[in-house]
Structure formats: C-alpha cells, structure tokens
Amino acid sequence: MRPISVYIHIPFCRTKCLYCDFASVPANHDSVAAYMRALHTDAERQLASLASQGRSLATLYIGGGTPTVVPPADLAALLTVCLNSMPVEPDIEVTVEANPGTVTRDTLARLRDAGANRLSLGVQSLSDDLLQALGRTHTATQAHQAITDAHAVGFSDLSADLIYGIPGQSPDRFEADLRELARRGLPHLSAYALTYEEGTPLRRARDAGRIAPMSEEDEAWCFARAGHVLAEYGLDRYEVSNFARPGAECRHNLTYWRRGEYLGLGAAAHSFIAGRRWWNARQHDDYVRCVTDGVSYQEGSEEITPENAWTEAIMLGLRLREGIALDTLEGPPGGTAEPPIWSKGYSLQQRGLLELADGRLRLTTKGLLVADAVTLELVS
Amino acid sequence: MDAPTATVEKPRTRALVRNFCIIAHIDHGKSTLADRLLEFTGAVPDRQMREQVLDQMDLERERGITIKASAVRLEYTARDGETYTLNLIDTPGHVDFAYEVSRTLAACEGALLLVDASQGVEAQTIANFLMALEHNLTIIPVINKIDLPGARIDEVKEQILDELGLDPDDVVLTSAKEGIGTEEVLQAVVDRVPPPVSDEEPLRCLIFDSTFDPHRGVIGFIRVVSGSVRAGQIVRMMATGGSFRVETVGIFAPGLVPARELLAGDVGFLVAGVKRLSDMRVGDTVTDAHHPAPEPLPGYKVAQPVVFCGLYPTDNSEYDNLRDALEKLQLNDAALSYEKETSEALGFGFRAGFLGLLHMEIVQERLEREYGSNLIATAPNVVYRVHLTDGSAVDIDNPSLFPTADRIVRVEEPYVLARISTPEEYVGPLMELCGDRRGVFSNMHYHDGQRVTLVYELPLAEILVDFFDQLKSRSRGYGSLDYEPIGVRPANVVRLDIWLNGDPVDALSVIIHRDRAYERARDIVSRLKHVLPRQQFRIQIQGAIGGRVIAAAAISPYRKNVLAKCYGGDITRKRKLLEKQKAGKKRMKMVGSVEIPQEAFMTLLKLDD
Numbered sequence: 001m002r003p004i005s006v007y008i009h010i011p012f013c014r015t016k017c018l019y020c021d022f023a024s025v026p027a028n029h030d031s032v033a034a035y036m037r038a039l040h041t042d043a044e045r046q047l048a049s050l051a052s053q054g055r056s057l058a059t060l061y062i063g064g065g066t067p068t069v070v071p072p073a074d075l076a077a078l079l080t081v082c083l084n085s086m087p088v089e090p091d092i093e094v095t096v097e098a099n100p101g102t103v104t105r106d107t108l109a110r111l112r113d114a115g116a117n118r119l120s121l122g123v124q125s126l127s128d129d130l131l132q133a134l135g136r137t138h139t140a141t142q143a144h145q146a147i148t149d150a151h152a153v154g155f156s157d158l159s160a161d162l163i164y165g166i167p168g169q170s171p172d173r174f175e176a177d178l179r180e181l182a183r184r185g186l187p188h189l190s191a192y193a194l195t196y197e198e199g200t201p202l203r204r205a206r207d208a209g210r211i212a213p214m215s216e217e218d219e220a221w222c223f224a225r226a227g228h229v230l231a232e233y234g235l236d237r238y239e240v241s242n243f244a245r246p247g248a249e250c251r252h253n254l255t256y257w258r259r260g261e262y263l264g265l266g267a268a269a270h271s272f273i274a275g276r277r278w279w280n281a282r283q284h285d286d287y288v289r290c291v292t293d294g295v296s297y298q299e300g301s302e303e304i305t306p307e308n309a310w311t312e313a314i315m316l317g318l319r320l321r322e323g324i325a326l327d328t329l330e331g332p333p334g335g336t337a338e339p340p341i342w343s344k345g346y347s348l349q350q351r352g353l354l355e356l357a358d359g360r361l362r363l364t365t366k367g368l369l370v371a372d373a374v375t376l377e378l379v380s
Numbered sequence: 381m382d383a384p385t386a387t388v389e390k391p392r393t394r395a396l397v398r399n400f401c402i403i404a405h406i407d408h409g410k411s412t413l414a415d416r417l418l419e420f421t422g423a424v425p426d427r428q429m430r431e432q433v434l435d436q437m438d439l440e441r442e443r444g445i446t447i448k449a450s451a452v453r454l455e456y457t458a459r460d461g462e463t464y465t466l467n468l469i470d471t472p473g474h475v476d477f478a479y480e481v482s483r484t485l486a487a488c489e490g491a492l493l494l495v496d497a498s499q500g501v502e503a504q505t506i507a508n509f510l511m512a513l514e515h516n517l518t519i520i521p522v523i524n525k526i527d528l529p530g531a532r533i534d535e536v537k538e539q540i541l542d543e544l545g546l547d548p549d550d551v552v553l554t555s556a557k558e559g560i561g562t563e564e565v566l567q568a569v570v571d572r573v574p575p576p577v578s579d580e581e582p583l584r585c586l587i588f589d590s591t592f593d594p595h596r597g598v599i600g601f602i603r604v605v606s607g608s609v610r611a612g613q614i615v616r617m618m619a620t621g622g623s624f625r626v627e628t629v630g631i632f633a634p635g636l637v638p639a640r641e642l643l644a645g646d647v648g649f650l651v652a653g654v655k656r657l658s659d660m661r662v663g664d665t666v667t668d669a670h671h672p673a674p675e676p677l678p679g680y681k682v683a684q685p686v687v688f689c690g691l692y693p694t695d696n697s698e699y700d701n702l703r704d705a706l707e708k709l710q711l712n713d714a715a716l717s718y719e720k721e722t723s724e725a726l727g728f729g730f731r732a733g734f735l736g737l738l739h740m741e742i743v744q745e746r747l748e749r750e751y752g753s754n755l756i757a758t759a760p761n762v763v764y765r766v767h768l769t770d771g772s773a774v775d776i777d778n779p780s781l782f783p784t785a786d787r788i789v790r791v792e793e794p795y796v797l798a799r800i801s802t803p804e805e806y807v808g809p810l811m812e813l814c815g816d817r818r819g820v821f822s823n824m825h826y827h828d829g830q831r832v833t834l835v836y837e838l839p840l841a842e843i844l845v846d847f848f849d850q851l852k853s854r855s856r857g858y859g860s861l862d863y864e865p866i867g868v869r870p871a872n873v874v875r876l877d878i879w880l881n882g883d884p885v886d887a888l889s890v891i892i893h894r895d896r897a898y899e900r901a902r903d904i905v906s907r908l909k910h911v912l913p914r915q916q917f918r919i920q921i922q923g924a925i926g927g928r929v930i931a932a933a934a935i936s937p938y939r940k941n942v943l944a945k946c947y948g949g950d951i952t953r954k955r956k957l958l959e960k961q962k963a964g965k966k967r968m969k970m971v972g973s974v975e976i977p978q979e980a981f982m983t984l985l986k987l988d989d
Contacts, residue, residue, distance in 0.1 A: 007949055219939070240944065262949060270948070270950045369942060376965065
C-alpha cells in the first residue's frame, strides 16, 4: 500500500476575516447542505478509486474556511465516509480545523468519535481588541474554553494558530500569547506573520494609511522570539512558522513541504499526484454542480517538469528545519556536472545563512528569517 | 523577391511619371493615407492589405511611426485618360532620422504636406516643410482627418497660409481613415507635381535608402537622376568607392519586381552583391564605373551618431550573443555604430552610437525582442570634446573616461537649434523649461494669435534629460518639438561618480553641469535609493566629484524576508511567484554584492521638478 494524504476544503465562514484571501464565503444553510452532500458523494467515489489503486490513507485534513460552521453531524458523517472508503494507515493523522467561536464540547466530542485525532484551533490572538482588528468573531475567553473542551474530550494532539504583526500589537503582547498557550500544554503551535494580501479590506486600510503595520524590526523580533520562547516549553521550530514537540509535527503539512502526494476534495482544493498538480473549481456552487452532474470540476492543471520539481524542492525544503537532502540539490536537470548552485550555496554558507550537515542542506536560524531571498538566490 | 520573369509595363514617356512623398508631423495620418493610395490604385490586392502596408517592422506598427523609408509604385489612370506611374516614397517620421528624410525628399519632385485637421501645423510640419522647400519640391497641402469632431478646417487653412505661405485654395481635404479625398490627392499629384527631368548621360542614381536581405545582400533604393542602369553593368559608389556588378534592377510594385532597366526619373531598387550596408550608404551616388559622372549628387554625408550608451549583457556569458546580435542589426542599420568597451562594474560590453534617443530605444528593443538578449543599457550621453592641458583634444563618448579637472583646459558640447510649437497659453512654462535647460532664446513667432513657435539653442545633453516628456506635460500634450544640430559650444561640466558601498561604479558616472552639481548629485543619489533593491546588508550610496563626496544616502537592510504561510496545498501559486521574481532578477546586474536594475541607469537622467 502506498500512503497518500487527503485534504478536504470547507469554503464557508461565519464572516470573512479582514485579512483573508482564501476561498471562503459566508455560510448559508442551503448552500452548506448542498455542498456537504456533494462532498460526501465525491469523497466516497474518489477515495474508493484511490483504494482500488492500492493507496492507503496516511493523513486526512479538513480545513477551510471554517469547517466547524458545518453542522457537526455532517462533519462527522464526512469523516466516517472518508475513513471507511479506503484502507487507513495504523498511525493515521486526522485533523480538523476549528474556530473557537464555532465549537462546543459536544461538537468536539462528535468529531472525536467520528475519528478525528488532531484539532487545529484558529486562536490568532488572546487580546479581544486585536481579534477585532482582524475581523475575528470570537473572544480570548472562547479560545481558552475551546482548549479546555478539546482536552476534555480527549484531543491531546492540539494545535493553535497565532498571528503576529497585527496593527496595534506590541511584540510583548505576542510573546505573552505564546507563553499563555504553551503553558496550556499544547504540543503544536503555528505563528504566522500577518500578510496584507491584495484585495483584502486590511490591505486597503494599510494602503490608505488608516492602519499602521508593525515595523519590520518588530516583526523580525517576533519571529526570533517565537523560537526562543517556545523552545523553553519544549516546542521546536520545524518549519518557518510551525513549532512542535518532537513527534507532534503536523504530518499532513509535512506532506506538502516534502512534495508527497495528496488529493484535494472540494472547491478550490489542490492535488498533487504522479507529477501532476491540479486544482478544483473555486466557487462552491460550481463544484456542487459538477459533482451532481458527474463531470470534472478540475479548473486547471500543470505537469511538473523536472525543472519545476527542482525549484519546488528548494522552495519547500528550505522552509523546513530538516532542510533538503543534498542529492535533490545536484542542480537543475540537464545541467552541467558542476552545478552553479554549489558556488551559490557556498556563498550563502559563508554568509551564515545556510548550513550543511548529515548530507542535508538547511537554513540557519538567521537564514530562516530571509528564507525567500535565499531561495531566490539558489534558484536564480 | 518575386520571380525575375515578371514583366512590367513601362510608362511610354517620362511625362507620365511622378515621384512624390508624404511629409507630416507624427500621428497626422501619413501611413493611413499611403494605405488608401495603394488600395485605390490597386497596388495591393485587398486580401494582402494590412493596415499600414509601408510600415513593415513590427516595431514600426506598434509605435505607429515609420523608421525606414520605403517606396511603392502606383498605376493611376487620371482624368485625362492617361495612365500615370506614381512613385510614392514613404519618409521616416522622426527627428532622429532627419538625414534619411532629406535623401528621400531629394529623390522626389513633389511632396504631400499632411496636416491633421484638429492638431494643425506642428513643429515637425514646419521642419519638414522647410526641408521640402530646400529641395525645390512642389508642395501639395493636404488637411487630413476632416471627419473628426474636432476638425477645424478653416483655421488650419489659415495656418497653412500664415505659417507656411501656401495658398489655402490649393488644399486637398481628406479623411484617410474613411477614404475621403483619395482620388483628389492622386489627381493633384498628376496635375501639380512636375514629371522628372530626364538627362541621358552620365549615370547618376541617388541611394535614398537601403535594406539588407540575407540572400541577396544589400538592396539599394534608388532614384535614377540621369542615365540608365541595368543588370550586368559595373557601377561605382562615388563616396565609398566600391565597384560592383549589378545583378538586378527593378521597381516597387509593391514588393521587389525585377525590370530590364531603370531610366532617368525612375524610382526602383538595385542589387549588386554588396555585402555590407556601409558599402552602399544612404545619400551616396551610383555611377557607371567605366563612364563615371564628373561630380556626385549633392548632399551626401555619413550619418553621425550623436547619442551614446553602453550596452552590456546582464549575464556575462551572453557577451558573444550580444556581439552577434549587434552585428546582425548593423547589417540592417548603417547608422548604428558600436565598439567594444569594458566596464569595471558591468564587465565586457559595447559603447554604441545612435542618431538620437528614439533610434537608441529602437535598437535596444530590437536587440531584446529579435535577438533575445537581456541587456543593461547605461544612461545615454552626448560626445564632449575635451581640450587637454597637453594641447591635444579628445572626444569623450563615455562618461567614465571623462578626464579629471586638472587635465582639462576647456570642454565643448553639441548644441541643437530647437523649434517648439505650442498653443500660446503654454509659452510661459515652456520658456521656463528651456531656460532651466541652459537654453539660449533665439526667436519667437506668433501665428494666427493662437499658436507660437519658440526657437532656442539648447545643449543636446539637456534634450536627453527628460526634455520631451517635460515639454509634453507642460503643454498638456499640445507642444511639439523638432531640432537640428548646430555645432559645439563651450561647456561647463564635471563628472559625477557614484559609489556603492565605497566602490565607484563606473557605469553609473554621468556628466553634469557644474553650477547644478550639488543639486543633481543629491537628486540622483536619492533616486538610486528608491530603485536599488534592498539587500541583507546596508547599501551606502555616494555621489562624488573628483574623489570628493558631495551627496550620500543609504538603503537599510531588510530584517525579514520570508512569507509566513505557504498557501496550503497550492504550491503552484508560490512557485509561479518565485519564477516571476527569478525572471526579474535576470534583468539585474550584480556589481560586487549589489544588484543594479536597468531602471537605475535610466533614473540618472530623470529630474525632480
């Protein structure tokens, strides 16, 4: 059996956050119901097909959007159909994303019963004013309650997302959030820098000068500080924005970064199987229509050339603390025996940005902070 | 080229031949009118008709201007029942190519002077008109675009009378776009343009343009002024001295159609196994090698480059490709000159000379587009004549070679006579502009109480610096410019060097006026601060004259450069972003550890207002 990961996208939210440019729309009862029916049908078909190709399920991830705006019974049914339509690996990781404002202990219990063994909570901040600044609808109290509830129903594999660089947020406030969450015994944390994506209300506010973004110095400080603080609690940075106790890394996300194979189901989901990437119709109703009519909902695709694969390996691998195996770095396919990447790699090593050990090339802590620039230098 | 078996009906007599061109300000509709004349006379079958048939290069179509001259032969049956042969010669439409225009005019007896009905007479209209008068051409004024809502036919007629002294009753009204007035234009050419004078001996042909064909070599576009020329004849280029055996002569029908011979008064082409454009130069006279004419036709000169810049491959290993591309381009463009140059900052490259800014832009674009070269072009500059303390004089076409002050006695720089045409209300701002640019007021003409022509003597170097854009913006797009060289004048200039992190970058040196040196240096340094990409280290930018720093700025390093999120499973999006950045990086040149984008060189020439 060859393991594979499956991602399922729930494109609904209660309201859209001010910084969000993901595929999501406000939840509406009928749309959600129709969408979940389509997903159910699609998952059953696609996973059975994977099974027939000798694949087993290594990780399952239900993300969004906000999966927990879907009625718990529907989410539980979706989990059940997935876990019963194809063989699953004994150590399967089943993650559901949840927003603190949309879960109750009962919801979490049902997800747990249906097979979820990992929960990712969109906490973002433990300051209500900052949550408001982001357009989030939950409060810090609700976040703490969600953690308590998750623990109560047996989710020990629990992760929380935090955002730094929120207008009005001081680096100290961010550090306090990190400590507060770590003290609650979470084995996994993600800390993302706020990005001002094109077309979002937050971007417009920044461009119009209505809000002052955090200074680059402070952002860099937060980035470095997260590493130090969480290490005190036994959580190591294993990716640019992700921290875990050894063994508690998110294996689903590692699949993306290690260029493993995955199938994406639902609107706007991406897949990567057999050297081909493709993505589904972005609009939820288009997806529903296609599934109902039994036609393809694929919106676009690309064959990954050896050159693409090489670029991806560097781009993704350098984000990981484990780095990239040197044999993938032998240079772009068709290149010469002495790939120019060696001289670039050497120069980056001299500048203290890259390190070479155990046959792997990886960014130093200093290099991680400028990972995009290093990546660009290596692939150019 | 068409099969040599094609035969061409020759006009029975010279009286049935007319040679003419169209002259106009840019955008006044020259190419469109030419298209209509071709259509009307059936010179181009409809199915072959493309917009602006005469503008053949992609670049010409895109920019809407003619760069190379070309010619076409039209058969027109006039009202007297006779079928006339009309040779239409298209002229380049830009001041950079004034010499080529003058050779075209010399090949004609008449000119259609095209004026846009809403724009009226412009600077280039006047310049072209004066040039046509110099060549004793019969001028037929044509007011075009009469269908447009903004057309002011009566006013423009008055302008034609006041500013050009032409009889408004002689004006032909057209809309080339709508095909109005096409036949009237053709009839006017027959009625008013005199037939060519035909002298039997000796052979003298004017080369008014040439082009390079990879199979046939140079194709000369010629006007036979006297005598006749045919295949097999041995001819000599009177200025460059080479002798060649004529392989083919023929006419533009359009397309090259071989003919048995060309007689005095004919316009056509000549192929003689010439391998290089420089052996068959525009303006030269072709004569019979055995019975040469005693004197060549007047007006020949070698087009002198007036604007120079360094051309460097962004990737040093591309040097050979760039050299090959320049070689190929020169086959087609005798006005382009270049020689090898080495820059400490940019490595191996070339110093190239051009007829003007437009010519420079065209060459750069063609190098990138047709030959796929990734280029860095340094800021354009003029040639300075520097008189040295040892009594010698040198021409400096590369700012980084400009001698230090202690070795200089005096410097001279090229000047132009600039003619600026503008509606009256913008005279103030434009005079201010010319004053700022060290212009010397020479003259001012008022026409019809609305339009004014300003005449200034200006250093050519000042015209390279953002002048045309400024002229357009200060006149809300209504001002127009034409200029001609008038020799050199004393120049009070110094070399400003730019240092990045303490190291001089020779390719960024510029020659600036001494009185404004501090101001310009501060301006340039602060502009560079905005165009040089941030790095992981601090970049110190300094402007220095003679080793003394007079302006400085710094670019702070970035502290953090990593995108927090990786878009989940959407790897494609992130990879495409990276590939785009990678492509952008290809267009930068590494100098030491600093990346210099093309923009940095152009920013040297911008001015703050």
